[in-house]
Amino acid sequence: MSSKVGKISWISGPTVRAEGLEGIKMYEVVYVGYDKLIGEVIAVSGDKAVIQVYENTSGLRPGEPVYKTGEPLSVTLGPGIIGRTYDGVQRPLDIIALKVGFFVKRGVTVDPLPTDRKWFFEPKVKVGEEVVEGDILGFVQETPLIKHAIMVPIGIEGKVSYIAKEGEYYITEVIAEITKNENKYSVNLYQKWPVRRPRPYKERLEPEVPLITGQRIIDILFPIAKGGTAAIPGGFGTGKTVMLHQIAAWCDARVVIYIGCGERGNEMAEVLVKFPELTDPYSGRPLMERTILIANTSNMPISAREASIYTGISIAEYYRDMGYDVVLVADSTSRWAEALREISGRLEEMPAEEGFPPYLASRLAEFYERAGRVVTLGRDKRIGSVTVIGAVSPPGGDFSEPVTVHTLRFVRTFWGLDSALAYSRHYPAINWIISYSLYVDSIAKWWEKFIGKNWLILRRKIQEILQKEDELKEIVKLLGPEALPDNEKLILDVARMIREGFLQQNAFDPIDSYCSVEKQYKMLKLFVEFYENAKATLEKGISLTKIRSMPVIVKLMRCRYTVPNDKTEELDKLHQEIIDSFNKIISE
Amino acid sequence: MHKVTSIEYYSVRDIKGPLMIIENVSNVAYDELVEIETPTGETRLGKVLEVGFGLAIVQVFEGTTGLSPKGTKARFLGKTFELPVTEDMLGRIFDGLGKPIDGLPPPVPRDYLDINGAPINPERRDYPTNFIQTGISAIDGMNTLIRGQKLPIFSGAGLPHNMLAAQIARQATVIGQEEEFAVIFAAIGVQHDEASFFKKSLEETGAIKRSALFLNLADDPAFERIITPRIALTLAEYLAFEKDMHVLVILTDMTNYGEALREISAAREEVPGRKGYPGYLYTDLATIYERAGRIKGKKGSITQMPILTMPNDDISHPIPDLTAYITEGQIVLSRDLYRIGIYPPINVLMSLSRLMRDGIGEGKTRSDHPEVASQLYASYARAQELRALALIVGESSLTPTDLLYLRYAEVFERKFLAQSYYENRDIWKTLDLAWEVLSMLPKKASASKIIELYNSEYFLFKAFPLIITFKLCNKYLEKYAKSNGEKFEAIINSLKCLIKFLLKACSISINLKLGGNSLISFL
Ligand SMILES: Nc1ncnc2c1ncn2[C@@H]1O[C@H](COP(=O)(O)OP(=O)(O)OP(=O)(O)O)[C@@H](O)[C@H]1O
């Protein structure tokens, strides 16, 4: 056997060099120093290794021991994850607080999952049954919303030689044994998975089901599919975090993983205060019953920030494998990239653009590639998905910087935030001219089948009006608005109505915050029909002034606040009122 | 840290910028505090930045000016930089490293705390929701400060950020709670007179008794600036979380802090990020700014108000940019407003308080607060757009409603924004004033803006001939572009000028009720 203990030879912030570690492997977890700080090997040469330490290294000395574990950095997967708040390397923050108080101290070892709690296990297989990797052995009701499937671990197959009876078990208890060629494998309620390795699946599917977010500009104009990818870049204060909170709160996924990656502590506190009070609009249950938080704030160790993304996505894949639609939001991937840069700098690697390491692009690609809608392993052909949405924080709000540029190569939805919109308090400040979604055509079928006809045509109409407004604005800038003919002024009017009455959505208004698909579709139709009617009326020679003074406009503009999601029939009434109003001014 | 007896080394190999490379050391810890002694007996402090077997890189806080490798002694102290803390530090003045400079003996410490602190466990944070009344309308009404928030002031050279910060420090209260803030003031590379301005203003109101001042002035060693804000925050944490006090921390000027950091990074020959600042500037600033907030089960709080001057008034400069990425909003001062004599010259549109929404309204300030704030924003944003438009097309081409908005913007700036350095407006006064200012706009301005817009016969009448002109020109242009590609740009520009001229001419003719046809016939 190779030596189990080496020693520190150099310390520079979060990176530590060590020697005497014969047989050390890349990405192996090690314990550093007398305090046994958690670290991970990120470069190896002979018996020497470079280690990124996940905790503050202040006070470490050369010569202190480094202990090998032989294991790669892994997550512990099993019941008890949902509702938890973890740091970047899956340590429950509430337990850390219980142990060491309100400041995060280092060298604390805590179990990722509660070992003192029993779960009610319900077996699904019988002794003698043949099982393969991914097959479900039984279930644990983890929260009222999540039935947690206990699956045959990856790489295991054979005959079930033991299965636990229905009843309560600790996660460490053996609940099944699988035998193949005399080899017996024991299954517990939990399994481990190395975070840097994507969990395998059987087959990738086309993303054709939209992820409904309840945010109009997203669901109608720039939709994302379940299993899709999206980036939301924007300068400070443009609304990335609010949008990610909104998606985490309102999207129609079954499991939501929120990674606060190098961002503010108070934002995590906000989620922790508000989510337990909010209810999932689809089930009526408290949101925390489907949410997992990973909080590695900006002042916590940067190497754990780097790991947090992988911890999060591995957990996401695990719930996907049970057949759930999972959404992972990461705020902000730029901070993760900066952690990469800092560690790379300390290794004195050759930098590429703006000091980022040359492998930035491939790391981003690998991360977004772990999204997808798949047929999972296991013989029952479950379908699950991981949707990945990442905030990007470009320095100076400049989208030509490396992280934004590379991210846009690998995501299929782009919600570009605009500082000018944010300054004028147009929220969400998504710029409707530069943003795009490549899922529109593939999810159109879903909308037209389940919600309403002509979704594709209606949303295109809205886009055309906004596009036209953008062109006309150039003329207005030059000549003032009066330079336009009435039909073009009408476009400006309606575009403004669309911007203020449809695109804008107040995240903090009890009604407007979440807009159901039915309400979205009806509103979409109302705005388009208003425009068509107004255009026709204008062509009949009625003056624009008359159209502009129709009282129904105010109602239309305010319906996002006034019509609750469960009373969308009021929008049908409004529809009739619009038609009547036009008839009235025509007949006058 | 495991304590060891300190050993002295004479083995300084190199001195480079603020760094010192010391050889043949053993058992030195990363981040350890080092005392440097010159042959003449002068001592300076430093800390270990990197360490390996037999070699340590030490950063000297007071700089290395006058040091030579020969004869310089380094003593490793076996601990990190710790600040002796006690409540008795209130009412006192210290230098940038925490030594008293007011001529009084050092206070007797109750505890020694590592100045780097430790991250507050996000799970233990209490979400801040208590409104702080600063008595300044632009802040209380539109960018409300919350207890436990970090809200910086972005300023420019020569703008009155110090007055504003001093006014806030003097006036800040939480309504209904008589308790006053303890003020911790950290001067980071600022001028003597700026520091004494703060001192005086705290003395004037007697607030000095509950204040502690840490002064690293412009002529003090630059590398101390890395330490000064951390010392201030260490005392703040002690007072807030051990002694249940509400603490307001003012850090000025964070731009100087960033520059000191850049210099150290350059001396270490690190790969620079934007504008030569190190790639870890964000993370480093976060270890300062995140030391604000509230903790569950603790009575005290830390509210931070960092001040920074934006080089060239450029908000996208790395220091303001990364600061705003960490803080919970920003108060931006405007040179334009200052020029026209508005104090405080707060650019409300670029300013933001992210914690405002949960700290205002029913039971916190007044139920109409969210509504009035959003109306103020919407109408002022609209007015600013029109101002820009009026600059290009002239006020004469705006509608009466538009003109009303322009007037509104002025009244808003003069009556609502502007107030005197000694005027302390309570929140009710601020909100009433807001309604009063808004009342000059057409009713339901926010809801039915669209109808009011361009809604006048005068406007419609005038537009008609122009459209025709424009269309004609456009057609002409297109044809011309096809035959004479290269000169296209120049021609467009001159045609645009012509149309503009025509527009002016037209608006006059219509004003004179001469009808729009004149323009067409002219063409
Ligand atoms: N949909 C919305 N409705 C109402 N207000 C919003 C909305 N989106 C954003 N805001 C406002 O904008 C502020 C800034 O938003 P947010 O914190 O999400 O910005 P950010 O892009 O995450 O900034 P940073 O990069 O600095 O973290 C919020 O505090 C809120 O006041």
Ligand SMILES: [Mg+2]
């Ligand atoms: Mg954010």
